Amino acid sequence: MATHPQARPMRIVEQHRSGYLVAGAPGEAIAVESLPDWLRRSGYRKGTIAPEDRAAVGDWVLVEDGQRIVAMLPRTSAIKRAAAGEHYRQQLIAANIDIVLVVCGLDADFNPRRIERYLLLVQGGGMPIIVLTKADKPEADVAAATAALADVIGLGVPVVPVNARDVDSVAGLHRWLGPGVTAVLVGSSGAGKSTLTNRLLGVERMKTAEVRATDDRGRHTTTHRALIPLPSGACLIDTPGMRELKPTGEEDLSEGGFADIEALATQCRFRDCAHGNEPGCAVWEAVEAGTLDPGRVGSYLKLRDELVGAAGQLATRLAQKAESRPSAKPAPKAGGRPKAKPAKRGSDWTRER
Numbered sequence: 001m002a003t004h005p006q007a008r009p010m011r012i013v014e015q016h017r018s019g020y021l022v023a024g025a026p027g028e029a030i031a032v033e034s035l036p037d038w039l040r041r042s043g044y045r046k047g048t049i050a051p052e053d054r055a056a057v058g059d060w061v062l063v064e065d066g067q068r069i070v071a072m073l074p075r076t077s078a079i080k081r082a083a084a085g086e087h088y089r090q091q092l093i094a095a096n097i098d099i100v101l102v103v104c105g106l107d108a109d110f111n112p113r114r115i116e117r118y119l120l121l122v123q124g125g126g127m128p129i130i131v132l133t134k135a136d137k138p139e140a141d142v143a144a145a146t147a148a149l150a151d152v153i154g155l156g157v158p159v160v161p162v163n164a165r166d167v168d169s170v171a172g173l174h175r176w177l178g179p180g181v182t183a184v185l186v187g188s189s190g191a192g193k194s195t196l197t198n199r200l201l202g203v204e205r206m207k208t209a210e211v212r213a214t215d216d217r218g219r220h221t222t223t224h225r226a227l228i229p230l231p232s233g234a235c236l237i238d239t240p241g242m243r244e245l246k247p248t249g250e251e252d253l254s255e256g257g258f259a260d261i262e263a264l265a266t267q268c269r270f271r272d273c274a275h276g277n278e279p280g281c282a283v284w285e286a287v288e289a290g291t292l293d294p295g296r297v298g299s300y301l302k303l304r305d306e307l308v309g310a311a312g313q314l315a316t317r318l319a320q321k322a323e324s325r326p327s328a329k330p331a332p333k334a335g336g337r338p339k340a341k342p343a344k345r346g347s348d349w350t351r352e353r
């Protein structure tokens with residue numbers, strides 16, 4: 001800010017291929033020019049800015065003359081995902097998030113495994129709160145759902161059953177959505193994210209969230225804004241990118257919804273226990289003792305394998321990046337090493353504790 005005394009801090013409320021919409025106050029949406037570096041195609045070439053280092057919805061930037069981004073301010077948090085495609089890429093979905101509302105319906109969509117997966121994938125992106133929508137439906141069984149989520153609840157994650165169509169019912173969420181708080185919604189299609197957004201906004205349809213944006217060709221397009229100010233003073237981010245999360249390889253299984261299994265794993269006889277059929281596996285012993293749900297172990301192992309795959313791709317990408325650098329600096333350590341334990345299927349269990 002000292003470098004750009006004329007600039008004003010503004011927040012990214014919408015991201016387009018050609019640029020950004022920013023706001024300095026609720027309701028604003030001003031099209032601004034992006035930093036030239038952010039428009040350049042990223043690759044392994046020297047000097048290109050990685051996609052995760054460019055501004056995303058929720059980022060604060062410095063804007064000069066109300067039309068040009070001149071700098072990005074440091075982030076407090078970020079939610080990333082691995083982008084789809086042949087090459088490993090990270091994609092930043094949203095930045096500066098305090099609260100993650102994991103939305104799941106208490107209907108046929110209810111799936112505690114999916115909730116655990118979301119909890120893992122959004123870690124580091126804010127405090128999670130599980131919102132169980134459709135609690136008003138006859139088939140909704142709040143007690144059974146709460147019981148199925150006992151392990152996650154035990155980790156301190158709040159669970160709030162609501163009727164997302166009812167303003168009074170969602171009012172319980174306001175205690176987490178005070179002024180200055182930024183929340184993001186995740187959950188599968190039909191879970192009730194738009195319905196919940198409308199009730200939190202207190203209006204019908206997402207009309208107030210619609211803006212008329214001018215793109216660089218001067219055309220007007222009506223878009224759904226990604227960052228929506230709520231009457232409570234909080235901001236709600238609802239981006240399509242949140243709807244399909246893939247692990248980046250940087251997630252730490254011990255910090256997500258599987259912290260209890262990771263803690264158990266430290267008790268396994270072999271330090272590199274893959275929790276397959278190794279003797280002395282504390283994880284399977286807990287299943288046999290009836291204190292751990294085998295279904296959770298199954299989804300834990302599946303996610304762990306996905307993480308190992310993603311971590312391998314991430315490491316390859318970082319190595320390529322380091323190689324393409326002219327000054328042969330050593331590869332960056334942070335983030336380069338997969339945090340997920342390698343899945344050593346059928347390892348020879350040599351490293352006994």
Ligand SMILES: Nc1nc2c(ncn2[C@@H]2O[C@H](COP(=O)(O)OP(=O)(O)OP(=O)(O)O)[C@@H](O)[C@H]2O)c(=O)[nH]1
Nearest residue numbers: 133134135162163164165189190191192193194195
């Ligand atoms: N009875 C009842 N119906 C709900 C509730 N929440 C959502 N619905 C209904 O479920 C359907 C899907 O809700 P949406 O809000 O569109 O779901 P979404 O998560 O935004 O879905 P996508 O936009 O596809 O990601 C709509 O018909 C809603 O009216 C609820 O708490 N109770």
Ligand SMILES: [Zn+2]
Nearest residue numbers: 268273275281
């Ligand atoms: Zn084990």
